[in-house]
Amino acid sequence: MVAGASLLDQLADLSRHVQAVHERRAGEEHVSPSLARLLGLLCDRSPTMNELAALLDLDKSSTSGLVDRAQRRGLVRRVPSQLDRRSVRVRLTPDGSDLTARLAARIAADLEAMLEPVPEEDGAAFARSLSVILGPR
Amino acid sequence: MVAGASLLDQLADLSRHVQAVHERRAGEEHVSPSLARLLGLLCDRSPTMNELAALLDLDKSSTSGLVDRAQRRGLVRRVPSQLDRRSVRVRLTPDGSDLTARLAARIAADLEAMLEPVPEEDGAAFARSLSVILGPR
DNA sequence: TATTGTTATACTCTATAACTATA
DNA sequence: TATAGTTATAGAGTATAACAATA
Numbered sequence: 001m002v003a004g005a006s007l008l009d010q011l012a013d014l015s016r017h018v019q020a021v022h023e024r025r026a027g028e029e030h031v032s033p034s035l036a037r038l039l040g041l042l043c044d045r046s047p048t049m050n051e052l053a054a055l056l057d058l059d060k061s062s063t064s065g066l067v068d069r070a071q072r073r074g075l076v077r078r079v080p081s082q083l084d085r086r087s088v089r090v091r092l093t094p095d096g097s098d099l100t101a102r103l104a105a106r107i108a109a110d111l112e113a114m115l116e117p118v119p120e121e122d123g124a125a126f127a128r129s130l131s132v133i134l135g136p137r
Numbered sequence: 138m139v140a141g142a143s144l145l146d147q148l149a150d151l152s153r154h155v156q157a158v159h160e161r162r163a164g165e166e167h168v169s170p171s172l173a174r175l176l177g178l179l180c181d182r183s184p185t186m187n188e189l190a191a192l193l194d195l196d197k198s199s200t201s202g203l204v205d206r207a208q209r210r211g212l213v214r215r216v217p218s219q220l221d222r223r224s225v226r227v228r229l230t231p232d233g234s235d236l237t238a239r240l241a242a243r244i245a246a247d248l249e250a251m252l253e254p255v256p257e258e259d260g261a262a263f264a265r266s267l268s269v270i271l272g273p274r
Numbered sequence: 275t276a277t278t279g280t281t282a283t284a285c286t287c288t289a290t291a292a293c294t295a296t297a
Numbered sequence: 298t299a300t301a302g303t304t305a306t307a308g309a310g311t312a313t314a315a316c317a318a319t320a
Binding site for chain 4: 284285289
């Protein structure tokens, strides 16, 4: 596909729009984008600090601080590993799990509403375009 | 359009992807996303601090700090207003202008490359979808 | 009095480097 | 020695509140 300048601008706008949805909904729960991302990763995993740092693409010290702040708010726990006593696993608390689910549901609803006005006959091409852009999953 | 969960995930991924392009290219110029956004806004405007704060959707104190850092790097200037002596206008310096143009060109090239694999026959529907999602410009 | 912009202060987020404990 | 994680420190980014200069 050959893209004009205005399409590129629209793509950037769409991106900011989606980010804004995440930020706004997270903000309603007094959660920063970084913290929201952490919670989202933890909802189906209990990684070690090192693994978490790799998933977040952050330095381990940054990850440690992020987990500190989440822990101070009762959203995650550090679980000592028995296999390697240097290591800890990070896990959502029930409160953290609830908040994460609430957040995900609201964001999904917002994005659905955002896509709703796209005419049904363009939907398939739109979905296909996203798949091609993002590559094999 | 009715969107499934995986499409919503892809939309979020696309958004992060586009953001990542901006961050990576800005990073190459040692410019933060916030600073890049400031420069982008200034490339066709010389707003007052108040106007700039509104454009960036930031507090005026945050805007002041952002302009401070840009100014310290020689990328923008504060031009005193003659009409209202409380007011200043912010303008790109030649260096800032060069950097901004370089950045915009690289980001555009990256996004074009990203869209290139979208089949030509889906391009129109994709562009139309973006327009509908973003609403009247 | 109201408005424009800056400053003081505080918190989050991030990184680098030094450190502790364990392997 | 090497690895997992934390801590010390520093800087960017943001906001609120108090302030100065001007209107």
